[in-house]
Amino acid sequence: MLKQERHDLIMRQINLHNRVLSSDLVQLINVSEDTIRRDLQEMSDASLLFKVHGGALSKSYHSIFDDSDVYAKEDKIVIAKKAAKLVKDGMVVLTGGGTTILELAKQLPENINATFFTISPLVALELAKYPNIEVILIGGLFSKNSQITYGGHVISQLYEINVDLCLLGTSAIDPKNGLTDTDWEINQLKKAMLNCAKKVAVLCISEKLNTSLRLKLTSLENINYLITELDVNDEKLIDYQAKELKII
Amino acid sequence: MLKQERHDLIMRQINLHNRVLSSDLVQLINVSEDTIRRDLQEMSDASLLFKVHGGALSKSYHSIFDDSDVYAKEDKIVIAKKAAKLVKDGMVVLTGGGTTILELAKQLPENINATFFTISPLVALELAKYPNIEVILIGGLFSKNSQITYGGHVISQLYEINVDLCLLGTSAIDPKNGLTDTDWEINQLKKAMLNCAKKVAVLCISEKLNTSLRLKLTSLENINYLITELDVNDEKLIDYQAKELKII
DNA sequence: CATTTTTTTGCGGTTTCTTGCAGTTTTAAT
DNA sequence: ATTAAAACTGCAAGAAACCGCAAAAAAATG
Numbered sequence: 346m347l348k349q350e351r352h353d354l355i356m357r358q359i360n361l362h363n364r365v366l367s368s369d370l371v372q373l374i375n376v377s378e379d380t381i382r383r384d385l386q387e388m389s390d391a392s393l394l395f396k397v398h399g400g401a402l403s404k405s406y407h408s409i410f411d412d413s414d415v416y417a418k419e420d421k422i423v424i425a426k427k428a429a430k431l432v433k434d435g436m437v438v439l440t441g442g443g444t445t446i447l448e449l450a451k452q453l454p455e456n457i458n459a460t461f462f463t464i465s466p467l468v469a470l471e472l473a474k475y476p477n478i479e480v481i482l483i484g485g486l487f488s489k490n491s492q493i494t495y496g497g498h499v500i501s502q503l504y505e506i507n508v509d510l511c512l513l514g515t516s517a518i519d520p521k522n523g524l525t526d527t528d529w530e531i532n533q534l535k536k537a538m539l540n541c542a543k544k545v546a547v548l549c550i551s552e553k554l555n556t557s558l559r560l561k562l563t564s565l566e567n568i569n570y571l572i573t574e575l576d577v578n579d580e581k582l583i584d585y586q587a588k589e590l591k592i593i
Numbered sequence: 594m595l596k597q598e599r600h601d602l603i604m605r606q607i608n609l610h611n612r613v614l615s616s617d618l619v620q621l622i623n624v625s626e627d628t629i630r631r632d633l634q635e636m637s638d639a640s641l642l643f644k645v646h647g648g649a650l651s652k653s654y655h656s657i658f659d660d661s662d663v664y665a666k667e668d669k670i671v672i673a674k675k676a677a678k679l680v681k682d683g684m685v686v687l688t689g690g691g692t693t694i695l696e697l698a699k700q701l702p703e704n705i706n707a708t709f710f711t712i713s714p715l716v717a718l719e720l721a722k723y724p725n726i727e728v729i730l731i732g733g734l735f736s737k738n739s740q741i742t743y744g745g746h747v748i749s750q751l752y753e754i755n756v757d758l759c760l761l762g763t764s765a766i767d768p769k770n771g772l773t774d775t776d777w778e779i780n781q782l783k784k785a786m787l788n789c790a791k792k793v794a795v796l797c798i799s800e801k802l803n804t805s806l807r808l809k810l811t812s813l814e815n816i817n818y819l820i821t822e823l824d825v826n827d828e829k830l831i832d833y834q835a836k837e838l839k840i841i
Numbered sequence: 842c843a844t845t846t847t848t849t850t851g852c853g854g855t856t857t858c859t860t861g862c863a864g865t866t867t868t869a870a871t
Numbered sequence: 872a873t874t875a876a877a878a879c880t881g882c883a884a885g886a887a888a889c890c891g892c893a894a895a896a897a898a899a900t901g
Contacts, residue, residue: 347645347646347648347650348646349645349650466714466717466718466730467718469714469735470715470740473736473737473740476737479734480735481732482732482733482742484730484731484742485729485732486727486728487720487728488721489721489722492718492721494730499732502732
């Protein structure tokens, strides 16, 4: 293999995963560690990537969206990792938007084999980095605020699909009122999403527990998993026991 | 074997495999290493290929990766600014993907009032920053390589819309062959895009002038604007005069 | 047709590039 | 502090590139 080809391959890996391990490259390309190290050194000199101990990082990792100021990022990563375990090989999954879901899209296992429908372009871009995920972006009007597609066109497309699992962020959750929201359009959309999924998982930072908003989306009985950053036995979650609801 | 025959053979190898090793060519053509080296040197000078230690790589293969880290950014900004002037208040516009189009999305006038259909999530995110642009993201399968939606679902949605202007990047353009491409799916998609637009503008860095690929998209007569970073009177553009085509 | 001119090609010698190895130092995590 | 993994350093062998030259081939010329 020519050096340039190696470099291209490495760039592809980096564009795909935002990072590479030297050891993985050694296996993948089947050359010595030294060669990989020198490759990374050269590419780093040409500022094509950031070289770090053990591998390299994408330079453009700081994507379009500066996610450094994402609120409660650490908590969201914990939630995302838990949620990632729900996604099994062969599944068809539907996701909403939001920073928690976006984090989930980054935390999936490298080689997972699945089909993802999503209404969030950002999530689509993130999912596209996995070699074995098929991504279908549901199109329609694009909301400047929530950065998702919405409107009648989206909803009518949702009626045509049928998924194993729907992963949803939430604005507010409460034992009595269930999931609630403020925006009527988005609420309609989420109802349609729930409607086409066999199972529903709600990702929610503990801060949003015991809050309610004006519009009711659905009650707790209709969701199957509630995922927070808290320990499963945390007392804050006691009130959320429900027949079909598994707390993770 | 004549020199030109050797060159043709080398080009065929490169088009076929995207790469070629000097040592293979020596065996294949049965000439000395020096001859091969000199051949590759000449072809590299004529920028028909990329010469690297040990062989040569296809130029197009290489530029795929260059595009990802915004190759020729300055030129693309010039093109984008010219193209931005085509978009008037009240228009309904359809755009493709690619770095040039993305740059265009950044160069529009602040308060422009328009409706944009797009197959590129990245472009959608960029357009969403304008307060008075309505963005409609056309959904479907998401292509990991070109970062756009594609496939039958996208095409059938394109049949249902009708736009004033279609803004398209291009892989290759040539006076005789018109616009050409390598990917059949993407080509079908672009045909559908042309089909639903009253006017078509092609954005193209001069480097891609006089290049052809395997699949024909359309001939020059069917496009209305050709936008490059060159001066309108540049001699490289002389061959592109066509009845309906305005060079910008 | 003969001869001159130009181009092309292969060869020998030299230089540069690439890669893996061995030994040492640095890093990061416990 | 200990320890294992990774990074660095220098080196050497093999491969490829380069340079100048001269033979061979092709083209041009009178």
